[in-house]
Amino acid sequence: MIANNFKMVFLSDMHLVHGKKFLGIDTFNSFKAVVDHILQFHSDLDCLLIGGDLIQDQKKESFDFFKSQIDRIVSPKLYARGNHDLSDSFFSNLDTNNGKFSYDNWEIIRVDTYSKGNIYGEVDIDNLNKIATVLNKIKDKHFILFMHHNLFLTSSPWLDVHITKNKDEVLRIISKIKNIKLVINGHIHQETKVEYKGITFVSSPSTSIQFTSNQENFKLDDIFPGYLIVSLDKKGNKKIHCQRVEGSFGVPEKNPETY
Numbered sequence: 001m002i003a004n005n006f007k008m009v010f011l012s013d014m015h016l017v018h019g020k021k022f023l024g025i026d027t028f029n030s031f032k033a034v035v036d037h038i039l040q041f042h043s044d045l046d047c048l049l050i051g052g053d054l055i056q057d058q059k060k061e062s063f064d065f066f067k068s069q070i071d072r073i074v075s076p077k078l079y080a081r082g083n084h085d086l087s088d089s090f091f092s093n094l095d096t097n098n099g100k101f102s103y104d105n106w107e108i109i110r111v112d113t114y115s116k117g118n119i120y121g122e123v124d125i126d127n128l129n130k131i132a133t134v135l136n137k138i139k140d141k142h143f144i145l146f147m148h149h150n151l152f153l154t155s156s157p158w159l160d161v162h163i164t165k166n167k168d169e170v171l172r173i174i175s176k177i178k179n180i181k182l183v184i185n186g187h188i189h190q191e192t193k194v195e196y197k198g199i200t201f202v203s204s205p206s207t208s209i210q211f212t213s214n215q216e217n218f219k220l221d222d223i224f225p226g227y228l229i230v231s232l233d234k235k236g237n238k239k240i241h242c243q244r245v246e247g248s249f250g251v252p253e254k255n256p257e258t259y
């Protein structure tokens, strides 16, 4: 039973494309529908986590649309940079909270997986060790980490080449930090959950195109876009709900080449 005294929303992978569909999906409409849904049902959120890959086409109209929609949600916002977030200035202007947030006895911390010029992710191990040293000195707090890239294989070989490259080292360090309850990522456009050494690792669907799980080659799923709602209480209990948002956003391409 969760007293629900702290509520976070995680949304990710908008891949906004202006003026046309992206692999069959109207990403502007699907993102707006997700924001509408959050405002209708979770406007009492305490913190919004944005998991990266915001703009696909790098057009001004898409950056402006992203800002106009995300600004509708009034909340502290934390950002993880994705492989498609190519604009240094756009990302740093958004990143006003430096990827950190505290609420009661919960601490939320970003782990940066962005690797310039690469689709895969990579974590700076020195930085992660510094985070681990700081967290291990804090008593009586619960920690949540969030990042763009995944740390666990997905059973889709085409997608697994784009994983966090040094995931084994990252998992070794993370799993030694006391009181980490949850690690959340985007990037893989599908809901997953792994329990590993007492820590729950989850990934979020995207607000745009969905990837079909367990595929040899890139394949789109026709399920609706979605986001995660994370409810937490002071005792360190957590509840994660994956919310799908229904609407008419288009038909995913049957034989997409790449994304």
Ligand SMILES: [Fe+2]
Pocket (backbone or CB within 6 Å): 053, 082, 083, 084, 148, 187, 188
């Ligand atoms: Fe990504």
